[in-house]
Amino acid sequence: MAEYQKPLPAPSEVSRPFWDGLTAGELRLQKCEECRRHIFYPRSLCPHCLSQRLGWVKASGRGTLYSYTVVRRAMNPAFQTDVPYVFAIVQLQEGPRVTTNVVNCTPEDVQVDMPVKAFYDNITPEMTLLKFEPA
Amino acid sequence: MTLKRAAAITGIAEMRPQKSADGLSTLGIWADVSRQAILDAGLERKDIDGLLIGPPIVEMTAMWPAHLGEYLGIHPAYQNVVDLGGASAAGMVWRAAAAIQAGLCNAVLCVTGEASDVETFYAPRARRPNQQLPYREFEAPYGPMGVNSGYALIARRHIHEYGTTSRQLAKVAADQRTNACANPEALFYGSPLTIDDVLASPLVVDPLHLLEIVRPCTGGAALLIVSPEMARRSGQTPVWLLGAGESSTGMMLSQYETITTSPIAVSAPKAFAMAGVARSDIDLISVYDCYTITVLITLEDAGFCAKGEGGRFIEEHDLTYRGDVPLNTHGGQLSFGQPGLAGGMSHVTEAVRQLQGRSGERQVRNCELAFVNGNGGIMSEQVSLVLGVE
Numbered sequence A: 001m002a003e004y005q006k007p008l009p010a011p012s013e014v015s016r017p018f019w020d021g022l023t024a025g026e027l028r029l030q031k032c033e034e035c036r037r038h039i040f041y042p043r044s045l046c047p048h049c050l051s052q053r054l055g056w057v058k059a060s061g062r063g064t065l066y067s068y069t070v071v072r073r074a075m076n077p078a079f080q081t082d083v084p085y086v087f088a089i090v091q092l093q094e095g096p097r098v099t100t101n102v103v104n105c106t107p108e109d110v111q112v113d114m115p116v117k118a119f120y121d122n123i124t125p126e127m128t129l130l131k132f133e134p135a
Numbered sequence B: 001m002t003l004k005r006a007a008a009i010t011g012i013a014e015m016r017p018q019k020s021a022d023g024l025s026t027l028g029i030w031a032d033v034s035r036q037a038i039l040d041a042g043l044e045r046k047d048i049d050g051l052l053i054g055p056p057i058v059e060m061t062a063m064w065p066a067h068l069g070e071y072l073g074i075h076p077a078y079q080n081v082v083d084l085g086g087a088s089a090a091g092m093v094w095r096a097a098a099a100i101q102a103g104l105c106n107a108v109l110c111v112t113g114e115a116s117d118v119e120t121f122y123a124p125r126a127r128r129p130n131q132q133l134p135y136r137e138f139e140a141p142y143g144p145m146g147v148n149s150g151y152a153l154i155a156r157r158h159i160h161e162y163g164t165t166s167r168q169l170a171k172v173a174a175d176q177r178t179n180a181c182a183n184p185e186a187l188f189y190g191s192p193l194t195i196d197d198v199l200a201s202p203l204v205v206d207p208l209h210l211l212e213i214v215r216p217c218t219g220g221a222a223l224l225i226v227s228p229e230m231a232r233r234s235g236q237t238p239v240w241l242l243g244a245g246e247s248s249t250g251m252m253l254s255q256y257e258t259i260t261t262s263p264i265a266v267s268a269p270k271a272f273a274m275a276g277v278a279r280s281d282i283d284l285i286s287v288y289d290c291y292t293i294t295v296l297i298t299l300e301d302a303g304f305c306a307k308g309e310g311g312r313f314i315e316e317h318d319l320t321y322r323g324d325v326p327l328n329t330h331g332g333q334l335s336f337g338q339p340g341l342a343g344g345m346s347h348v349t350e351a352v353r354q355l356q357g358r359s360g361e362r363q364v365r366n367c368e369l370a371f372v373n374g375n376g377g378i379m380s381e382q383v384s385l386v387l388g389v390e
């Protein structure tokens, strides 16, 4: 298999549990122990109340498609073989939104507000990306 | 605190945008427009005691004010980089006025632009090792198309929430092209464009077509913002800062509370309140237009129409220089070109030209009040200004 050419996430100490969760096939989110809100992306403090008392919880992996676009010309040549592909924002059931791709369907099947579920894309032996597919 | 009449723009300069750098350097462009702006304001080099710079997008370095100060041989008492993306130029205007009001300086030179083209703009940027910016980790792996895909996400959601149509969006590009065809300085001067042409251009990032997306190019612009005393002594008609407001959200759309309402809903009311004027008093709307959707959302959030009514507003009004709602009479960046952050400055320079009555064929009659908006990032950084003549 050819080497993976696309940008790879470089996990930090703070975000490591999120990426480890994906590799294990589950979506883990931070949750603030003060204001009880879920947090994405992983941070060293809560963006809602600045508390540093954060824990990790398993999330449903369910959500709806907040918005999407179909990329028909790749800016990074590594994505050229993928066009047209769906670049999207998913509204997670737990509250936060994430940037992602919608996969396992054609761009024509995609609609705003449609229900989606997590798809764990093992792009390298060490790295899994959080993508979504129609639910 | 008010900045109403704290300072005035008395000099402008703007290089005609060109498709590629053709051997020009960014610093060389800045020096050239700086010199012209000083002359335009009727000042001398020794009068310049403030310097604000909008950094180039492609060429990254530190200490830009020192680079330009050395090149021009000026020694400002007040200098800074204003790093608000496309909102930098509008942001410089009120920062200059605030510095003047505080007594820090009297004549602030504001400069931006760059030597760039489509190829260098879209070329992969040099990677800095260990750079832990969240978008590198949580967006880049999914293949965004620069900021194009961000604005496409906004347009798609707006269409979904409010029934906006591609035809309504395309009319922004077509009307602005009519304006550009009356502006010999515009990159697309002499190339008329219809709504159907826009809709027939390739869909690059749904729902945005190629001709709804701005074109990076080479160019530069400068403003001279001076104290009220200097303004009254200048040979030019002073264009007064009457109102200003600024607000911002973030870098990644996924982090915004909503993507269909921008911080203009905060910055514009501040600017109008400071100026003490109504939307209906405005003679010229000169607002950032990296994409057609940017203009639509600006019209809504600045209060020229109700939220969600932007599409209908665009449909029902003639946005050309001859029309009932003159908007981006220089062609907007979509038709004038986007020479880095000088694209954002073009909305200020055009407002100044119109207010001073030197816009030639496209002059709006009795133009006394202009609304200017600068937008940076993905509808993130917003600076709204109300400018006027006596």
Ligand SMILES: [Zn+2]
Residues within 6 Å of the ligand: A032, A033, A034, A035, A036, A037, A046, A047, A048, A049, A050, A051
């Ligand atoms: Zn909290």
